[in-house]
Amino acid sequence: MSIDWSAFTPWSSLAGGLLIGIAAATLALFNGRIAGISGIIGGLLRLPKGDSGWRAAFVIGLIGAPLLYALAFTLPRPEINAGYGSLILAGLMVGIGTRYGAGCTSGHGVCGLSRLSPRSAVATLAFMGAGFVTVYLLRHLIAN
Amino acid sequence: MTLLTALLSGLIFGLGLILSGMVNPAKVMGFLDLAGAWDPSLAFVMGGAILVGLVAFFIAYRRTLSFLGGNMHLPNAGAIDRRLVGGSLLFGAGWGIAGLCPGPALVAIGMGETKALVFAGAMLAGMVIFELLEHGMPAGKLPRAQWR
Numbered sequence: 001m002s003i004d005w006s007a008f009t010p011w012s013s014l015a016g017g018l019l020i021g022i023a024a025a026t027l028a029l030f031n032g033r034i035a036g037i038s039g040i041i042g043g044l045l046r047l048p049k050g051d052s053g054w055r056a057a058f059v060i061g062l063i064g065a066p067l068l069y070a071l072a073f074t075l076p077r078p079e080i081n082a083g084y085g086s087l088i089l090a091g092l093m094v095g096i097g098t099r100y101g102a103g104c105t106s107g108h109g110v111c112g113l114s115r116l117s118p119r120s121a122v123a124t125l126a127f128m129g130a131g132f133v134t135v136y137l138l139r140h141l142i143a144n
Numbered sequence: 145m146t147l148l149t150a151l152l153s154g155l156i157f158g159l160g161l162i163l164s165g166m167v168n169p170a171k172v173m174g175f176l177d178l179a180g181a182w183d184p185s186l187a188f189v190m191g192g193a194i195l196v197g198l199v200a201f202f203i204a205y206r207r208t209l210s211f212l213g214g215n216m217h218l219p220n221a222g223a224i225d226r227r228l229v230g231g232s233l234l235f236g237a238g239w240g241i242a243g244l245c246p247g248p249a250l251v252a253i254g255m256g257e258t259k260a261l262v263f264a265g266a267m268l269a270g271m272v273i274f275e276l277l278e279h280g281m282p283a284g285k286l287p288r289a290q291w292r
Contacts (some may be wrong), residue, residue: 005168010146013185016164017192023157024193025200030149031214035157037246041270047279054150057269061154062247063254068155069162076162077172078252082242091249091263093238095270097234098246099278102222105245106157108232114197115205115218115255120226124231130236133177138241 003076003116024111027058036107038098101127145212164189166249169243176240219249 003012006136015076031054042054066075082090098104101123108127112120164173165185174183201218210216222228239245244252244263252260 003163003165003175005171006174007225008183009165009185012186013164013188014192016160016162016166017189017194017198019156019160020189021153021160021193021196021200023153023160026156026199028150028200028204028218029207030288031153031212032210032218033150034218035153037250038271041246041250041268042274045271045275046270047275054146057147057150058154058157059250060163061156062158062250064157065158065162066254069159071171071205075255076168078255078257078260079247079254079276080185080242080244080257080263081147081170081173081229082244083182084259084262086241087244088260088266089262090232090238090242090244091266092270093234093241094245094263095267095272096274097231097233097235097270099231099271099274100227101235102228104235104247105234105239105246108248114194115188115201117199117219117221118174119222119228123228125231125235126232127239129277130233131176131240132178133184134237134240135173136179139177140179141184 005076005079020106020110021114024106024114030109034107034111036093036103038104039102039107040095097127100130146214149212158254160189160193160249161248164192167248167255169248171245172239172245172248176243178243 003009004116027033027035040058044052044055103120103123108120108123113124161167166189172186175186185241196277204218207216242263246267249260253264254282
């Protein structure tokens with residue numbers, strides 16, 4: 001199975017979304033934890049070290065997922081068009097922003113909205129809005 | 145056992161990010177580009193995930209212990225303040241620059257993408273900067289010579 005990522009992919013995206021939901025459900029029900037990636041990584045960087053075990057296990061799972069995927073399907077190649085300077089700037093912004101905002105696409109977007117949290121709804125609107133505006137500025141105003 | 149379920153959750157989460165297309169920044173940018181050839185696929189990712197999540201958290205919030213008998217560490221309603229909004233705006237702008245957010249960046253590292261490694265390195269640096277700003281310099285962690 002290979003996916004044409006340049007096309008509109010409602011079914012594989014929906015199926016992937018269901019898997020993400022199942023993953024969040026697993027962590028919530030078995031570990032009593034929120035599957036928020038930025039929070040899970042952030043907790044690993046905090047001092048003094050406390051509950052690092054499950055966080056490290058989750059991160060290993062994330063990084064190891066492509067290996068598992070490749071056993072059954074053709075692994076697609078992510079297309080990262082940003083240059084190194086942009087990647088470093090974007091990485092810093094994402095790192096600082098998700099920690100101050102206490103969540104990212106997974107923690108606020110998936111888990112928070114599933115919990116019907118008004119706080120996460122506000123955060124999701126804020127980062128989605130900022131994403132839309134940034135892409136508009138970079139692609140349609142500055143690029144032209 | 146909690147390590148095993150956390151590992152399993154990470155694996156399933158990663159598979160979902162690959163299958164859904166979230167791990168491809170070009171596709172994420174296509175979703176964020178409302179004024180271009182908009183690709184609404186990623187709305188289906190959110191929809192599918194939330195569909196399952198609604199049921200899971202409905203159950204989770206009615207439990208005092210996890211299925212494995214451990215404590216629940218689920219958040220309760222927090223404040224909607226400038227930190228939340230400001231941080232989220234900064235995150236969204238960074239997301240719009242590269243098309244990468246934390247989860248897909250880690251998965252792309254597992255796919256051998258050097259650029260994802262660079263992004264994730266900067267992201268970790270950003271998180272460390274946050275920790276230092278929030279909780280100050282950890283005592284005795286920096287070589288003293290630096291302060292002389």
